[in-house]
Amino acid sequence: MSERRIRVIVAKPGLDGHDRGAKVVARALRDAGMEVIYTGLRQTPESIVETAIQEDADAIGVSILSGAHEHYFSEIIKLLKEKSAEDIIVFGGGVIPEGDIPRLKEMGVGAIFGPGTSTSICIEWLEEEVREKRAKES
Amino acid sequence: MKYSSVNFASDPDDSEDGRLPGKGRFRVSEKEACRDLREGKKGYDEKVAKVLARQPEMKEVFTTGGGIPLERLYTPLDIGGLDYCRDLGFPGSYPYTRGVQPTMYRGRFWTMRQYAGFATAAESNARYRYLLEQGQTGLSVAFDLPTQIGYDSDHPMARGEVGKVGVAIDSLADMETLFREIPLGKVSTSMTINAPAAVLLAMYIAVGEKQGVPPSELSGTIQNDILKEYIARGTYIFPPKPSMRLITDIFGFCSDNVPKWNTISISGYHIREAGSTASQEVAFTLADGLAYVQAAVNAGLDPNVFGQRLSFFFNAHNDFLEEVAKFRAARRLWARLMKERMGVSEPKALMLRFHTQTAGSTLTAQQPENNIVRVAIQALASVMGGTQSLHTNSFDEALALPTEKSVGIALKTQQIIAYESGVTSTVDPLAGSYVIESLTSEIERQALEYIDKIEEMGGMLVAIEKGYPQQEIQDAAYQYQKAVESDERVVVGVNRFQIDEDGGGRELLRVDPSVGENQEKALKAMKQGRDNVLVGNRLEAVRAAARDENLNLMPAMIDAVKVYATEGEICGVLREEFGEYRENIVL
Known part of the structure; x- marks a missing residue:
């Protein structure tokens, strides 16, 4: 049986309009053979989590450059827990100070890929995480 | 031109002191001298072939950042088609390639204008006063995202965003605080506000009146460029048609009442940040410009008049030569388009005046101090390109909003x-540099090709609907990323010359998380203290004006903000009347 392709939601929560990074990452993940659903701008945490559950996504990639990262990551993770969907991997990128990353990881964010990260690093990380996640589930 | 032979060894005895080579060694014979350009070039090419056989160049093809192939050497042969009077002319004269003023920076430097704003109006006011004390000559207001998208600080969509990327402005009360003790008759203020630009301009006019400054004395700029919001920046509210009406209402109102105001800043900056090439930046920006001019002409306005208040905003990126050429090409092409396609004759309405900001997307989070050098090179390009005002980015902006110290360095860069x-x-x-003139012509040619293509599609509004500029920009952005990842493009500190660093202890600007709460509280108190019946009436007057396209919306908005109707309330009425834009997702 061939393994199901990795399915990722690439999301832009809130009012931030900087979508270059999100779109570049979405295309890179797609070119790496993943199924990518890009939400577009101005999504609420509720709509992002709902899309992820409906689409049976393996992961949610969140892009935030507005400084509102603590708010949105905590909301998304809280909602995933409420819907018993905390197995969905959450990762992100954007303008996020290094000092904030430990707190985000404590919350349950798997990884933060800052400016200048090669998309291949993000792809490798995600493939590995999904492999582990699926191994646990089977 | 004839090149005479060169003789360095003037005194034959020089050769005997042991330091200089033998007699006549530096003498270039008539045979070796370049007497004919074409022949000389042939000789050079032969020499190059020999060198290449021994040592190939580092790359097979050299290009600009935007992908324009660069020759090994430029000579007068490369600009043979250039006619000085037709294509360059003199500064302050058509086609303005060499600048919009006759004396440029000999008369006055560009305006050093640092974009700033964060947290509350009081904190931003303190930062503005600091910048003015440091020798800054104009203000540039950054609004937070809820303000840019027409939500008050207590709106559910505003949660987590209040005061983050700029200052939160809900009502005239905040605007009064923002400009406290700043004489609006003396400073010029640029406001980065687009979809709700009319509301913020109305507030600025109201603050001016309170300070005793009539609208006719106010000077500054509103960005007011909705098309690039659809293309690249993302802070739109209303659909294109009513948005264009708001813009032409502002043009009309300001022509009559606020004559020194720049009513729009047609922006390539964000198009470039989203990943476009230099030529695309020029093309899409000028195509947006043509769309505004056409809309205003359709609304019955005279481009010879409102055309004088159009301003532009460009990016200054890393590729120095290409950037200098880009600014010159944009100036020439806009003058030609306005003259030949829009029938404009008033010189001031042909001039492309522009603000520049250095390229935020080139700032690296790795080794951030290197960004000081990048910014300096970019800023220099904009000055060589003849900018009217400049914002230099701070070195820490890939990490957070800039600190006072980093903003200071950025401003000093301009002063140096x-x-x-x-x-x-x-x-x-x-x-007159062969390469600069070649690139100027090439960028103009490429941009015009795009502009003609967009015209054939039916204009910029149709092209945006089809996702055309969005797709072109995204393709360029993705190509760039792939080029960096394959090491075809080097970014110092990112894919080459990396070092291990620990950035955890860096000093970064933090916006107090209580800003949102405090702003909400202040808003609530303000609403309790105002005449809410009057506010309701004035909002209905805005609605009535929105429904009647023959009315100008500005007077009703000014009346509404004066009684402290909030930005969210006014935009709320307009949302009900105009509807909201939905993004055309292009991937």
């Missing part, structure tokens, strides 16, 4: 270019 580098002492110093 202005006062120490010497490049300001002569107008358009790089003109």
Whole structure:
């Protein structure tokens, strides 16, 4: 049986309009053979989590450059827990100070890929995480 | 031109002191001298072939950042088609390639204008006063995202965003605080506000009146460029048609009442940040410009009049030569388009005046101090390109909003270019450089090709609906990323010359998380203290004006903000009347 392709939601929560990074990452993940659903701008945490559950996504990639990262990551993770969907991997990128990353990881964010990260690093990380996640589930 | 032979060894005895080579060694014979350009070039090419056989160049093809192939060497042969009077002319004269003023920086430097704003109006006011004390000559207001998208600080969509990327402005009360003790008759203020630009301009006019400054004395700029929001920046509210009406209402109102105001800043900056090439930046920006001019002409306005208040906003990126050429090409092409396609004859309405900001997307989170150098090079390009005002980015902006210290360094960078580098002492110093003139012509050619294609599609509004500029930009952005990842493009500190660093302890600006709460509280108190019946009436007057396209919306908005109707309330009425734009997702 061939393994199901990795399915990722690439999301832009809130009012931030900087979508270059999100779109570049979405295309890179797609070119790496993943199924990518890009939400577009101005999504609420509720709509992002709902899309992820409906689409049976393996992961949610969140892009935030507005400084509102603590708010949105905590909301998304809280909602995933409420819907018993905390197995969905959450990762992100954007303008996020290094000092904030430990707190985000404590919350349950798997990884933060800052400016200048090669998309291949993000792809490798995600493939590995999904492999582990699926191994646990089977 | 004839090149005479050169003789360095003037005194034959020089050769005997042991330091200089033998007699006549430096003598270039008539045979070796370049007497004919074409022949000389042939000789050079032969020499190059020999060198290449021994040592190939580092790359097979050299290109600009935007992908324009660069020759090994440029000579007069490369600009044979250039006609000085037709294509360059003189500074302050058509087609303005060499600048919009006759004396440029010999008369006055560009306006040093740092974009700033964060947290509350009171904190931003303190930062503005600091910048003015540091020698800044104009203000540039950054609004937070809820303000940019027409939500008050207590709106559910505003949660987590209040005061983050700029200052939160809900009502005239905040605006009064923002400009406290700043004389609006003396400073010029640029406001980065687009979809709700009319509301913020109305507030600025109201604050001015309170300070005793009539609208006719106010000077500044609103960005007010909705098309690039659809293309690249993302802070739109209303659909294109009513948005264009808001813009032409502002043009009309300001022509009559606020004549010194720049009513729009047609922006390539964000198009470039989203990943476009230099030529695309020029093309899409000028195509947006043509769309505004056409809309205003359709609304019955005279481009010879409102055309004088159009301003532009460009990016200054890393590729120095290409950037200098880009600014010159944009100036020439806009003058030609306005003259030949829009029938404009008033010189001031042909001039492309522009603000520049250095390229935020080139700032690296790795080794951030290197960004000081990047910014300096970019800023220099904009000055060599003849900018009217400039924002230099701070080195820490890939990490967070800039600190006071980093903003200070950014401003000093401009001062060093202005006062120490010497490049300001002569107008358009790089003109006549074979490569600069070649690139200027090439960028103009490429941009015009895009503009014609967009015209064939039915204009920029149709092209945006089809996702055409969005797709072109995204393709360029993705190509760039792939080029960096394959090491075809080097970014120092990112894919080459990396070092291990620990950035955890860096000093970064933090916006107090209680800003949102405090702003909400202040808003609530303000609403309790105002005449809410009057506010309701004035909002209905805005609605009535929105429904009647023959009315100008500005007077009703000014009346509404004066009684402290909030930005969210006014935009709320307009949302009900105009509807909201839905993004055309292009991937």
